[in-house]
Amino acid sequence: MNKLLPLLQKCALFKNKKKSEIELFLSKVNHKIDSFEKGETIISPIQFTDKLGIVLLGTVDVQKIFPNGKMIVIQKKRSSDLIGEYAIFSKLELYPHTVIANSLCKVLFLPKCELSVCFSSEKILMLNFLEILSNSNLILEHKIGTLSLISIQKKIAEFLIHYKKHLCKNAHSDIVILPFSKKDWAEYMNVSRTSLSRELKNMEMEGILSFEKRIIIVKNWGQLEKILSL
Known part of the structure; x- marks a missing residue:
């Protein structure tokens, strides 16, 4: 836990949160940490949008893979970045993109159902999440403009x-x-x-x-x- 807290403090979701507050949050949420080898799929379009990931170690690619096999890297995520934030509270049942480990990775997963409860009682967390979503939309908008x-x-x-x-x-x-x-x-x-x-x-x-x-x-x-x- 002592090694985990400094990493989470760098995550935008926990901006303006003390280590003790993050520790209390984790004690209330049924979180899970998984490890992935380079090239391994972290999230795929056949998985339900039921969890939010935080990259603890390594880098990952958010990819859009087309039926003809063509692939575009939409975003690169690094330590302390969120993955799956764009879909977790959407109407989509399945993730729209594929997330691949670019190196040896560790990802902390938070369940959607418990996050909903936390956001309803933790205004700072909710505002931080909304800011992350807004910034992600701006990045994607710029990406689309570049690709055009x-x-x-x-x-x-x-x-x-x-x-x-x-x-x-x-x-x-x-x-x-x-x-x-x-x-x-x-x-x-x-x-x-x-x-x-x-x-x-x-x-x-x-x-x-x-x-x-x-x-x-x-x-x-x-x-x-x-x-x-x-």
Whole structure:
């Protein structure tokens, strides 16, 4: 329990909650911790929407798998992130997506029926959950906008401009530090890593940006805006 509480304190669901309050919450809820190997399915579309997960260790992919076998990574979840939050209180009986372990993972599961009772009596928990849902919707909205763009250059430009406007702590900075690897970035935009690297090199040759690993320095924001408007 002592190792579990610091991890849960980082979870947005328990924002503004003390360790003692989280410990009391867990004592009232019939929680369960499961371990998953890399590549193992954590949640699948054949499972009922009867539990909420919290990633304690590792990273997971939330995937949309189409009938033709094509797969899109909708979101990546890391330690302290929720999984299944978008479906647990919906009208859906089954989860709409597949959640796969990206590495060795540990996930804490909370039953839907007991969460409902807790939310009705714990206003802070309920508000925290609603904030998480709102943020998840914004992320998905941005994801849909990115996927709707045809060219890779437009996708890169849209991502960098969105980062500067909404995620960068210093609005005047020209430095973008990617929150994930280039491989994950390519998956986020639904393009191959090779195609992404090639387009970044083209944009570097055009003097729009320079990059090294996860660090991108934008040299011409105006040109990015122009690319996006074409």
